[in-house]
Amino acid sequence: MNGLGFRQANSWLHTWSGLLLGWLLYAVFVTGALSFFRDEISFWMQPAQHASVAHAEAPQRAVDTMQAMAPDASLWSITLPGPRNPTTQVRWFEQGERRSKFGGQSAVLDGTTAQPLQERASRGGDFLYRFHFELYGMPRILARWIVGIATMMMLVAIISGVITHKKIFVDFFTFRPRKGQRSWMDVHNALAVLALPFHFMITYSGLLLLMFMLMPWGVDSAYGGDRQAFFSERGNRTAASAPAPAADKTPAALTAIGPLVRQAQAKWPNGVEQITVTDPGTNLATVELRERGAGSLLDRGRSGRMLFDGASGALLESPEQARPDAFSAIYNVFSSLHLLRFADTWLRWLFFIGGVLGSAMVASGMVLWVVKRLPQRRKQGSHLGHRLVESLNVASIAGLPIAIAAYFWANRLLPVPMQARADWEINAFFIAWLACLAHACFRPHRKAWKEQLGALALLLALLPLHDLLRGGGSLLAAVSHGSWVAAGMDFALLAFAALSAAGVYFLRPAQAKAGKRAPAPAEGIEGVSP
């Protein structure tokens, strides 16, 4: 590296750190952007539930259903219909059963009738969410280290990129289409700089989130190895409450839930998210209501709670929320910004667009690597390394979305009673991805792009159509009962199908292009520019 100036050194660093980790970062960005809509994707992957509509009487009806379904349970947890999922989700624990987040038994109820709805075995949006930071099929800790190192390199790439392309601040809004390598450069710069606050924030906060797992030594020494104590102090989590002694329990009717919910709704603008009933049907019953979403990033997860006596319906206590200290506040702001648990639909869409721009930025950087070396390859003949990068570019940039589309298709096509159904949805994802890799290796570069983008457009566009033909479909549900959660997903699928189709259009042969526009010496994905 001797003899290189500061900017050349940064350029070298940016090129090679970007190339080596680009494919992984692209996958992390794509699955991360989709994870902002994790709940919506999970709901979309349960088509039997699409007709559910939230109803004002949902809390009382859900409690009635629970009384019929699990009268002897030690605890009911009822998550009410909300803007991201119009069904009621219930979970209950038998007497003496350990209460954990995913334990006990669960069911999904219709938001209006509170009757149980059919569920198909599917990991839903959770698979994409886990893939975002734990990949798949490897030890969790190892995968998090890999993603953490990639995140670190992303931060390096952002900073070295700003130094390398320092002209981005002079030609801020510049995009020169149909100019080959220059156009790709402009796309890469524009995508980077337009969403720079987002890129920096999401990378930095992602690193911060992984930091506690990757480098726990500071926390371990301060808390004497009791990491749980650290997290409960940060998150103000209460340990799972121990079941009350069974001594003086006598049967008693549960108070009506409706008035309690209305009382809470008067206080909380976002309404009630969750109802937890302990010892239902006894004189010791309590009803805890939890507020939906919190109003500030500073107090992540510290949404309001109200506790009522289950028999009399009297308000027991509403503990005042303590202000978080400065360190917690900073940690909370960054982790909530990354996880977006609090956000309304508009912010969720803004962040999703930011994630898509980030994916496109990484992708354009990798295409740029190929395009830049194209004249040299033309002169010197093909080169195994160059060909490898070309193939991997197609297989990741177009192949990963195809794999995700295959995952969605498997969700619709696999029979509901099938054994290991959820696993086969994931297998479909990886089989499709491998097929894309093989296809990209054996087809000429330009044809591979065209065919994969065309396949992607078809796969995405046909999904809503398939639902429509199979009866109902979310679009119909949206029009007839105003339930837009699943329909939003269908519109997004159609939008991305249109984007891929546009990609195919830009890849058409140069002659066809010359007929429509002034001929341009295009040099993009081997002769094409955006």
Place this chain on the structure above:
Amino acid sequence: MNWTSLALAFCGLTLLALGMARHHEQVFGDRPALVRPAVLAVFGWLLLIVSTLPPIARHGTSIGLAVWAGELTLAALAVLLLHTYAPRFVPPLLAAAALSVPAWLLIAGWSR
């Protein structure tokens, strides 16, 4: 959705762009600038700062700033695409966006 903040960010970024020689030429060709670039830049930055206020008023400082950063990105995308593909429409859309802010405030009210 904060229309006022989006429109203000769009106006601010457009003024900033018009203060740059390359983008001024895209829109106005070789006609001389009516306003000095430095003045455009000052007003552009001022509008960007003002555009943070509606989301902060609506969502609080922490979430508001996150919303604002996202809206800034959207506005910047619009400015870029306009300058590339339809530079003729920059002045009329700038005027329309600027006028839409008081109109929106009158209709929706500042109350929320």
